[in-house]
Amino acid sequence: MNTQKIKIQFTLNNQETIITTYPMKRLIDVLRDDLHLTGTKEGCGEGECGACAVFINGELVNSCLVPIIQVDGTIVSTIENFASDFELDRIQESFINNNGAQCGICTPGMILASSALLMKNANPNEQEIRTNLAGNLCRCTGYNKILDSVKEASKLIRKK
Amino acid sequence: MHISSINVYDAKNIHDVLNLLDKEPGRWSILAGGTDIMVQLDLGTWQAPNLINIWGISDLSGIRINKNEIEIGALSTFSEIINHPIIKKEFPMLIEAAMLTGSIAIQNRGTIGGNIMNASPAADTPPALLAYGAEIELTSKNEVRRLFYKDFHINYKLMRINQDEILTKIILPRTSNKTIDFYQKVGTRAAHSISKACIAVRLTMDKKTITDIKIGLGAVAPMPIRVYMTEDLLKGNKLSMDLIDQAILQIASEIHPIDDIRSNKAYRLRVAINLLRNFLKGLL
CATH class of the missing domain: 3.10.20.30 (Beta-grasp domain)
Known part of the structure; x- marks a missing residue:
């Protein structure tokens, strides 16, 4: 039924x-x-x-x-x-600049988890980034480039 | 079971829930944060066709600090618990357990009541609740009763709850004694993994004598357990290498780990022993 x-x-x-x-x-x-x-x-x-x-x-x-x-x-x-018609979000920009995406399947989730972290902590250290992205799995890029992307996003956000 | 066959009653408050459970006991299952039910539904293993959605009912959430105890609403999420400063200060093992439960996205959704009622032997918060001597509150239309959490789980997924009852609160007794807490989970990776074995201990010591001790364990029996005989052996005695050796022998006979996809019996036994031994040796 x-x-x-x-x-x-x-x-x-x-x-x-x-x-x-x-x-x-x-x-x-x-x-x-x-x-x-x-x-x-x-x-x-x-x-x-x-x-x-x-x-x-x-x-x-x-x-x-x-x-x-x-x-x-x-x-x-x-x-x-995240992006407007004219401009990417700073986290998206950082992922592009650092090759933080390869196949792209994990990328939206990575960007949202990064955003959740950066909203409560604009200047996270590496361990905090790792902890906050622990629920997001990537099977191709490797995590280093993703970590670099989040670090750059953190800098861009603090600059503005 | 396909989603088109699942009937959901959207409860607006606790009275809605209690009335329905009273009218049709046994017919309804409770949907809280959904982090366990949704997985089973998608895998096709969920069998209960009637759900009461309690997500968002404010009567069931919130953390209240009383003089002698802390009341945690069953619908409190792991994130709400993690971010509570008094729980962090007085019940750090619960915070640690909550932070080890799934990922942040899970912690934002999963609830402590759901964690208890899902009754996985490998859940992360039950050992901490056992070591803290937690109580739980069960509510039906006609009665509100309290039970020590240690008496709640009877066997695998079998609990002392009546069909017209719902878990409403978890109660932690506050203490002004100086206590020592120890919590450790062993899983495949540091984050976001299900336990192979987990231990939580709270004890008090007077010089080198253990004056009180509660030991909660996960993933070493069909349900989260206390090891009363090991506790009794340690309680009232002066800590020594000899006492630790006796405690190790005792705990080995008191737990009943199994082989499954995450680990095996021998490894779990060894890990449980090592966790207790290393902790106690550190206190010598």
Whole structure:
């Protein structure tokens, strides 16, 4: 027997969004399949890799582990919200400058986790960066370039 | 089970939850932060078709500091616990355990109540709660009762909770005694791994005599456990190499580790012994 679909209303990247779907549908599936925001990637689908990271009410979460019913009334921000039409975010710039991305699957999650860190600590040391990115797995670039990217982003942010 | 077959009741407050559990005991499962249920749902192993969504119910979250105890709402996230200055000062092992639970994205979502109710023998916070002598509060429509957390887990995923009850609080007793805490988890990597073995100890000492000790362990039995006989052997005695050797023999007979994908029986036994021995030797 099918359960009833429900109406979910939330703010997504500064836009009011309404969707009608099953309450336990994963946020990542709503973002990618229903709303065609494919910047958020799915890696493991079980909260190990961090590729699907988004912000809900300003907190970093794995969108593969959030049922859409828990998104009702919240403010969601994804990687698509980082760059404007004219300018990249400073973290994105730093990842490009330092070759912090290779295949790119982990990159949106890495950038969101970096952003979550830099918002609470604009000048993290290497250990703090490592700890804060521990939930984000990369299988190709290697982590050194990602660490360099975050360090440069930290400098750029403090300069402004 | 496919998401189209999962029926979710969106509870607005604790009374909603208690009424439903009272009306249809056994029919409903609780959905808190979702970090365990969502994984099982995606893997196809989740079998319970009726969920009560409690995420966002303010009656169930929040940390309250009383004179003699700290009450942690069951819906408090690991991040909320990590960022609490008084818990950090008085119950550092709980902070350490919370910081070792998953990643930051998990800590922002996972709840301490969910960690207890998911009842994984390898969960990180239960050993710390056991070593601190925590109590839990279980609430039904007609009753609020307290239970020592050490008595809650009976066997693998089997707990002393009635079908009309929900876990509402975790209570930590405050102390003004000078205590020594020791928490260590052994996993495959430093961050974001599931325990192969985990130990939490709180003790008090008078000169070199152990006056009180509680030892909580994870991933060495079908549930998080205390090792009472090892505690009794150490309690009231002057710490010596001989006493440590006796304690090691005792703990080896008191735990029941298993072989599984993360480790094996022999390794877990050795690790548990080494963790306790190294800690106690450091106090000599």
